[in-house]
Amino acid sequence: MSAESPGARERISRWRQSFRMWRWQRPFWAGLLTLLGGIPIIYIPYADPSLDQLSFRLATTTGSGSLIIGVLLIVLGLTMWFQPHSRVFAGVAAILLGLVSLVVSNLGGFFVGFLLTLVGGAMGLSWVPVKEGRSPAGGTAGPDTYPGPDPAPAGAENGQNGGHRDT
Template sequence: MSPESTGQNEHYIRVYRRRFRAWRGNRPFWAGLFTMAGGVPIAYFPYANMHLGNVTLAMSTTAGAGSLIIGVLLVTLGLTMWFHSIVRVFAGVAAILLALISIPVANIGGFVVGFLLALVGGALSVSWAPGEAPSAEEPFDEQTSRRTASPNGVPYEERSEDRPDATTVPPQQNAALGAAAGDDGGSRRAG
């Protein structure tokens, strides 16, 4: 590529990373990850065999099928949190309930590790709320990573802190100042 080329001037890993960050920011990513990570030990430990020399220790219980079902459901709920974030509250509550059920059914909830991960994932899913998209009225300065307009829509550079007017005084105080000057805040109509 030559310097005059209009081709891609950004490394493809940065592009994929930026796309992943945008995808991750629009859903309860960490809630799904914790829930799926909690389902793995709950499903795995009842079927695991540990070998110590010639001795084999089996941690299987009579409820091995129950722990497998709970683990698979937790992984499914984690994927649901990622790809259908509209049902995040239901998935979070179901993950919390399955984590609690795993204590007596699946070797103390996957030796407490799976229980805690699924419980945290469910709580994160219930508490997650989608962010608001920035409005077109409030420009974003990419170099400083800040909004260039205040919440009332007036650019920061145009505000003057030394004079009280409609741009710096809150609306309640502005109405009180107008009433003191003889204006009732615009409630009178010319007829």
């Protein structure tokens, strides 16, 4: 390996930077929480836990309903990732499916899936894309990318305000 060839550390650094830029361009955490909220909603009704010789049955009469809700939540989480322009629809649908899962799927996966879904849907609703010219960290990309406050109207510095009197 020569000193000029890119090493594993540089490739990993480049991959991390590209993943970070991808993540900043979409509601990543909203999609992840929504996706993770669907997993306990699917799993718990089909789980068959046992305690020594005692077997518990958590299945409900609407086991297929919890499967459908969980799969839809996973799809909505992926939608937030790969189609960020539809984040409002996905957020509202995730919140509504989380509320429905309380009744259909063992209290929304014993409140774990329900809470993850509500937080993920709310984050999807509130996410706003980064404006052009602004860096995702909150700073400006250059001096001319973000104009300052509006300039004062003409004559304001001399006390001339168009004949109006301030009281």
